[in-house]
Structure formats: C-alpha cells, structure tokens
Amino acid sequence: MGSVNETILIVDDHATFRRSARLLLEAEGYRVIGEAEDGRSALSEAESLEPDVVLLDVFLPDLDGFEVASELTGRGLAVVILTSSRDGADFGSLVAESGARGFIPKMQLSGAALDALVGS
Amino acid sequence: MPEPGADILVVASREPVALEVWVPLEEAGHRVRTVADGLAAITELKRQLPDVVVAEWEAPGLDGRGLCEAVRGDPELRDTHVIVMTSSARAERAAEALEAGADDYLATPFEQTELLARVRAGRRTSQLRASEARLRALMANVPGAIYRCAPDREWTMELISDEIERISGHPPADFIDSAVRTFASIIHPDDRERVENAVFEACKARRPFVLEYRIQHADGDARWVLERGQLVHGTNGRTWLDGAIFDISARREAEEERRRREAEQARVAELRASRARIIEAADAARRRIERDLHDGAQQRFVAVALQLRHLLSRLQKTAPDAALLLEDALDELQRATDELRELARGIHPALLTERGLVRAVEALISRLPMAAKLHEAPKERLPQPVETALYYVIAESLTNACKHADASAVTVDIGCAQGRAWAVVADDGVGDARMTEGSGLGGLSDRVEALDGRLTVQSPPGRGTTVRAEVACD
Ligand SMILES: Nc1ncnc2c1ncn2[C@@H]1O[C@H](COP(=O)(O)OP(=O)(O)OP(=O)(O)O)[C@@H](O)[C@H]1O
Numbered sequence A: 001m002g003s004v005n006e007t008i009l010i011v012d013d014h015a016t017f018r019r020s021a022r023l024l025l026e027a028e029g030y031r032v033i034g035e036a037e038d039g040r041s042a043l044s045e046a047e048s049l050e051p052d053v054v055l056l057d058v059f060l061p062d063l064d065g066f067e068v069a070s071e072l073t074g075r076g077l078a079v080v081i082l083t084s085s086r087d088g089a090d091f092g093s094l095v096a097e098s099g100a101r102g103f104i105p106k107m108q109l110s111g112a113a114l115d116a117l118v119g120s
Numbered sequence B: 001m002p003e004p005g006a007d008i009l010v011v012a013s014r015e016p017v018a019l020e021v022w023v024p025l026e027e028a029g030h031r032v033r034t035v036a037d038g039l040a041a042i043t044e045l046k047r048q049l050p051d052v053v054v055a056e057w058e059a060p061g062l063d064g065r066g067l068c069e070a071v072r073g074d075p076e077l078r079d080t081h082v083i084v085m086t087s088s089a090r091a092e093r094a095a096e097a098l099e100a101g102a103d104d105y106l107a108t109p110f111e112q113t114e115l116l117a118r119v120r121a122g123r124r125t126s127q128l129r130a131s132e133a134r135l136r137a138l139m140a141n142v143p144g145a146i147y148r149c150a151p152d153r154e155w156t157m158e159l160i161s162d163e164i165e166r167i168s169g170h171p172p173a174d175f176i177d178s179a180v181r182t183f184a185s186i187i188h189p190d191d192r193e194r195v196e197n198a199v200f201e202a203c204k205a206r207r208p209f210v211l212e213y214r215i216q217h218a219d220g221d222a223r224w225v226l227e228r229g230q231l232v233h234g235t236n237g238r239t240w241l242d243g244a245i246f247d248i249s250a251r252r253e254a255e256e257e258r259r260r261r262e263a264e265q266a267r268v269a270e271l272r273a274s275r276a277r278i279i280e281a282a283d284a285a286r287r288r289i290e291r292d293l294h295d296g297a298q299q300r301f302v303a304v305a306l307q308l309r310h311l312l313s314r315l316q317k318t319a320p321d322a323a324l325l326l327e328d329a330l331d332e333l334q335r336a337t338d339e340l341r342e343l344a345r346g347i348h349p350a351l352l353t354e355r356g357l358v359r360a361v362e363a364l365i366s367r368l369p370m371a372a373k374l375h376e377a378p379k380e381r382l383p384q385p386v387e388t389a390l391y392y393v394i395a396e397s398l399t400n401a402c403k404h405a406d407a408s409a410v411t412v413d414i415g416c417a418q419g420r421a422w423a424v425v426a427d428d429g430v431g432d433a434r435m436t437e438g439s440g441l442g443g444l445s446d447r448v449e450a451l452d453g454r455l456t457v458q459s460p461p462g463r464g465t466t467v468r469a470e471v472a473c474d
C-alpha cells in the first residue's frame, strides 16, 4: 500500500457512509483527519486541515459536488476523488472538467481503488 | 318670413280665367305653369309634380271630375293637392268636386286673397303629405319594426311597420287594435313579465327604455329582439308608446356561440391543467420514492458493502476460505445494488432533477448500445414539468430506436424559443412505427398534451422515424 499515511477528508451528507468509509480506509492505511457533511464545510475543513486527498460525494445538500471539486483543485488545496452511489456514466465529462482526479462508485470504494487514482 | 314660392299648375281653358289665377299667383312669388285642358294637365303632372293644381271644373277634353279621378287613381300622382274652381251659381258642384277627389274648391268669382290663402293651405298639405310619404318610406326601410301602441298590458298597436312580419311571421294588420292577436301574446312567456316591468318602470320615470327579449315566431322558434321606445303624449290627453323593434337573433346566436366556445375552451384548459396537476403529483411521488430508495436502502447497501470490504481485507490474511465466501457475498451485494439503482432510475431519473434535461439525456446516450448524438440543446434549465415530459419522450424514443429501428444512427435535438420547448429524436432505421394506445409512445402523449403540447411521429416505411414533442414552456 503506497498510500500509507496519506491524509484524507471525507465529505458526504450520509453519516453511515462517512463512518464505514473511515473504518475501511483507516484499516487500509489512510489517515482520516476530518469529515464534512456539506460543500461549504468541506471547503473550510480542507483549508484548515490541509488533507492530501478529499473524497467528495457528488450530491451535497448545499453546493454541487463538481463546483466544490473545481474550487478545491483550482486553489490547489488537495487531490479530489469524486464518489457517488449513482453510476459514473451519469456524469460524463463533468468529472474530468471539475479537475477531480477520478471517480469511484461508492460500492467499489477501497484503499486499493483510491491508491490507483491518487498514485497516478 | 315670406315662404318660398310654390310650383303651381293651372288648368284653364279660357284665357281670362287663366289670367285671373295666373297673375296674382306669379305676383305672390309662385312659379306657375298653365295648360288648357285636363289631358294636357296629366302630361304636365307626369313631367313634373307641382305642389298644387288649380283646375277649372268645366273644361274640354278631360274635365275637373276626370282629372280628379285620374290623379287619385295614379299612385304617382295620388298625393297631389288639387283645388277645383266651380261657379258659385252652382253650389252642388262643390260637393261633386270633393266627391270626385278634389282636396278643396274655390267658388268663382273669388277674391285674390282667398285664392292665395287656399293655395298656401294646399301647399302646406302637400308638404305634409310628402313628409308623411317620406316617413312611410323610412318606416318601410328601417331594418326594424316601428310601432305606436297603447301603454297597456296587451301593447295594443295603433300602427306597426311591415318589418314585424319578417321578425314575427305575422302580418302587421294582425296586431293593429289587436285584431287577430295581441303583441303581448307573441312575447316569450318567460320574458313577458320582465318586459312589462321594464316598460312601465321606464314610463313612470319618464325615461326611454331599451330591452332585449324573446318573441315566438310563427314558425315556432324563438327570436331575440331589441326594443327601444318611450312614452309620448298625443292629442286629447292620450299617451302612446313609440318605438322600434329589431331582430337581434343573429347577434345573440353569435354571442351564445362565443360564450359556448369560451366555456369549452375554459373546460379544456381546466382539464389540461388538472391533467398536468395529476402528472405533477405522480412525478413528485416518484421523485420521493427514488430519493427514499437512494437515501435509504441504497446507502445501507453501500455501508454494508464497505464494512464487508473492511472485513475482507482482514480475513484475506487470517481466513482465506472465509474471504472467498465474503467476496461472493460482495459481488452479490453489488448486483443487488445495481438492480436497485436501475429500479430507482426507472422510477425517476434523479439526474434530471439534479442536473437538468441535457445532462440526463447525455447520460442516457452514454448508456445506449448504439451511436447517438445530442445535436442542439438549450444552455438554461427548463421548467421541471417540461424537462420531465421531454426526458421521457426522448428516453422512450431512444429505447425504441434501439429495439425496433435497426438504425445506424440516431440524433436528438432539444430546443426552446418563444414560449415553446421541443425535443426531436430521429433515426435512419426501418420506419413504419405506429403510435399505439397504451404502449410506450402512445402513453406519453397524455403527458405532452397536459402541457398544451403535441407528440407527433413521422415514420415512412424504410425512411427512418422522427418523433417530435412540443410543449408550452413559459
Ligand atoms: N424508431 C422506430 N423504428 C421502427 N419502428 C418503431 C420505432 N419506434 C416504434 N416502432 C414501432 O412502433 C411500435 C410502437 O412503439 P411503442 O414504443 O409505442 O411500443 P413498444 O416499444 O412496442 O412497447 P413499449 O414501449 O411499451 O415497451 C413498436 O412496437 C414498433 O413496432
């Protein structure tokens, strides 16, 4: 696992997802340094915590996930990986256009999947 | 004020008599023509009607009697005022002359002043007759029945013009003195009291009245009439109602037709609005179900999957057999989640609500097993019901193109301008598609029509299929 000790911020409005993602990723060597439940707090948390990676849900209650992604990458705050329980095909070119490194369907989330995108 | 001169025809066979009449009349400012006998008089009358004729009773050719009879018998000459000169020695002549149709007589010899006075009176009478004739012509030509009637409950007619026959189917004579029927009897029974009240109230208030009511035509149909009239005071203390009645059935019918049309349009609009509301409510329910599936079951599945995957990474080191089993379970869970997601998408495409029609259509196209292209698309979002309707039409048409068309390409266009929005899906396949009731496309026309829209399918055999939906969008 090449990602040992990479810090990560998990952004999702579902608490169960944040909890299970944290357990999974921590078991696989990531350091989860924060959680956020909407777009605005994601931006402020990213600013203050300076994570290496932001795992960002596409659908957030306040802002659009793609907008948050461009904001984060535009300011060089972190590597952004988008995630959703929906089909990645639904988003077409939006993922690339947002500046995010890639997209992982929630069901397929794992340290290895994350490594594959973050390491690239 | 001196009256302007009158036109006078003098009929006198003897020179002295002619002079005796002619000279004073000319001097009084009248224009005088003179002829020597009755026959010449008739010719002259026909050439130009004078105001007054002064004729000798005894004349060669056609005498006074003959002249009077000829004049009264000719409709064109009938109104001419004729004064006959008879000898005062033969008093019975005067009676004869009047009997024959003369209007007046002068006993010879006469004073000039008497001649002038008689002529002046005659001229006034003939003017009165002329204006009466004009009035009659006017009454006959006005497109309404002009009447004078008693202000009683029968509306007993003193006179009523011929037009009433066209309006009611009954000749005017029927109503005069209520000889055959009263005017009240042809007023529609439901309107009689209203007419009575309106007229009597207007009379009491000394106002003219205007009312619309129905009469029963002789042919059995009801006709709408407009009546205007007012109370007038006649001679010897009598009062009358003078007025006119117009047939307004055509106008009324046009109005009723317009009202019917408007009511029908309102009904159609209301029906459409209620359909739109029903569809909206159903869509809202579908959105809610999709949300619930997504936020509930699907999130649980995701959480379970992540936890299992967590477990898997541990078991892989400690219990590889169990790990294999767990991997199968994860695959199974993945398939279940995929199915659930498809189900949710079928219930409502969340992408449509969240990212709009264009994005949702792009996603549809990306999943299609054939080449498809979105050509034109508006940049701005459209109202939700519009986006939803167009989305379903596009989705169904794309599915059909894949299932039935055997096409090499399919294109989608979405547009919006001037209060209309549309979607066009065209393939180059086998064509000959039919919009059948209840099935895919047919079922969508309800949705489109609820938005004041139209769904059309052009599908000539062998020449591809074009589905076009156009809806109101404001
Ligand atoms: N693009 C097309 N090219 C050729 N034929 C078509 C096309 N679209 C529809 N059809 C024909 O028209 C019929 C009616 O289509 P429609 O979508 O109403 O029903 P369906 O596709 O048969 O059923 P459903 O949509 O309910 O599953 C189809 O059965 C097919 O024969």
Ligand SMILES: [Mg+2]
Pocket: B396, B399, B400, B439, B440, B441
């Ligand atoms: Mg179909």
